[in-house]
Amino acid sequence: MPLAAALDQTAVYTVSQLNATIKQLLETNYRYIWLKGEISNFRAPASGHFYFTLKDEASQIKAVLFRPQQRGLRFRLEDGLQVLCQGRVTVYTPRGDYQFLVERIERQGLGAMQLAFEQLKQKLDREGLFAAERKLALPLVPRRLAVVTSATGAAIRDILKVLKRSPYPLSVTVLPVRVQGEEAAPEISAAFATINRLRDQYDWDLVIAGRGGGSLEDLWPFNQESVARAIAASTVPVISAVGHEIDLTIADLVADLRMPTPTAAAEWVVTRLENVERTLSQRSEQLAARMHQVIERRRSVLGYLGKRLVDPRKRLTDQRLLVDDRLDRLERAMAVRIERIQTSVRHLQERLLMQHPRRRIERHQAELNLMHKQIDSQVRQRLSNLRLRVRHLAAQIQSLSPLNVLARGYAIATLEPEQQVLRNADRVTPGRAVRVQLHQGALDCTVDRVQPHFTLASRRSSPGGQEEEDRSV
């Protein structure tokens, strides 16, 4: 043993060290071994783990079946039961006990079956019988089925019941075989041989081989090498449908598809056909829809083009309208233009007329009249101004008029006929005619005598005459 050699015989070890070394040694060397014996001292404490002793005539070993490994246990463990266990050896170091940890447990005999199963599985696996690349492609549309099962079992009834739902007709050929007992395996193998032989005649595209659920012994034919090889040799794809889900058989491993039950196998077929039907009807609808689209698209293009094709006529109309419009506008423009010309002609005419001599004369006359009027009014104005002035002056004169003086009693003497106003007596000689103008009326007088001019003093000496003189001055 490799680890034993590692122990140093001169060294001193602790108990823990030794136990740890032994544990390692045992766990390394006694893994996954098969052990057969009789159960004794069976205990099932509250932990749920099973503790018992495995013994034979001469020896015994402690064994444990932990709770997780109890799943799939199909019989009750009890003292005295002969069992076959698979497991490993371990050491419980706190107590220095070594024990067998059971991974799986079978009643003896059955356990041998399991062993045979494992051995066959390994063998066939090595041969590559389970390899994915060996699997045949399953038909997209299974139509002719060969069913290898009991003609009277639940399996074929389940299968036929499900297949009734198929959207397409299916032909089913049942190859009746026994599915349990010693004769089952040869019959099943023979059925597969028959399928290969008659395949061209019957045109099968799929084989369903199986049976309903049962005990491990019941399912045994499907764990046999002859059956496995027959399935592997099938030239028609095979669906295995053995028992219930937890039962995996060699047949399941070899088959091209494994279904847990016959019903599931039939469901698979129906589902596939339903999918095909759905795909086909979808495609068919899509095809019609797409074609419709293609046509619609063309139609719309056509419609569009068609509209554009009709267009020129419309365009002609449009253009006609346009032409009309333009013509209209042209006419209107022309009219405006003509009117403008007419206006300007008229204008020129007027201007020309304005230049007509008569007009000029008239204008001059008018001017003349105006001037005349202006002059007239100026004259009038002037006259009235003058009149005003005269009146004013008259008033002034009035105020200065000698007549006013006369009113105060003075008189004006003028020498006649010269009508010279007399201011100095020296100028007059006696006998001359003198007019004495009074305030009211006048006196024509003749000078009798001339009084000479006196000074103021002398005048005082003869006031009488002087006074009169002064007044006449």
Next chain:
Amino acid sequence: MVRKKKTDQFEESLEKLGKIVEQLEQGEVPLEEALESFTEGVKLVQFCHKKLEEAEQKIELLTKGQGGDWTTEAFPEGAKNGE
């Protein structure tokens, strides 16, 4: 394998049908070509349907006759024997 070929034919047809649909979907197919494709598609649909309906709806029991020949007979439906 004669039988396998038939399945291939069916699968090919279905695939081709899908391609035709796709092609038409792209829309830029000339009308004439589109019509041809459509016709082909319809033919493929018919073909697929024909293939699907081809199988006979029958349930038979295949047994070995006395002379060692294989014979079929109608499956006795409703037989409800136990295993």
